[in-house]
Amino acid sequence: MDIIYLHEVRARTLIGWYDWERVAPQVVELDLEIGIPSARACASDDLVDTIDYDAVVKHIRKVLEERHFLLLEALAEHIAQLIMQDFGAPWAKVSVTKLGILHEVGRVGVTIERGHRA
Numbered sequence: 063m064d065i066i067y068l069h070e071v072r073a074r075t076l077i078g079w080y081d082w083e084r085v086a087p088q089v090v091e092l093d094l095e096i097g098i099p100s101a102r103a104c105a106s107d108d109l110v111d112t113i114d115y116d117a118v119v120k121h122i123r124k125v126l127e128e129r130h131f132l133l134l135e136a137l138a139e140h141i142a143q144l145i146m147q148d149f150g151a152p153w154a155k156v157s158v159t160k161l162g163i164l165h166e167v168g169r170v171g172v173t174i175e176r177g178h179r180a
């Protein structure tokens with residue numbers, strides 16, 4: 063299966079368990095691997111035959127500006143489901159990272175995989 067990857071995608075969202083995190087948006091960093099349903103675009107050289115990664119990023123940023131999740135796990139699940147349902151990907155691997163949220167920890171996050179990797 064061919065894969066589109068997007069690394070270090072920054073997005074603003076309300077994310078966190080604690081009260082202050084429920085009112086102050088944070089920047090999260092996303093690393094995405096997206097399975098492409100077919101390899102047609104490799105031969106056709108046509109954007110309609112693949113998943114438009116620009117559209118994926120714009121859609122995710124819009125959704126994250128509108129939603130509030132308490133846990134990184136729930137945020138990652140929402141993104142994975144969105145990639146599969148709205149863009150037809152059979153498989154997605156989603157990492158969500160918080161930067162500098164814990165004392166003396168540079169980055170903390172979760173990675174999930176959903177769907178079937180052919």
Ligand SMILES: Nc1nc2c(c(=O)[nH]1)N=C([C@H](O)[C@@H](O)CO)CN2
Nearest residue numbers: 077078079080083132133134135163
């Ligand atoms: N497994 C998780 N643990 C914690 C999360 C989380 O999303 N998943 N979140 C928090 C707080 O929001 C933290 O980021 C701020 O201190 C704590 N533990």
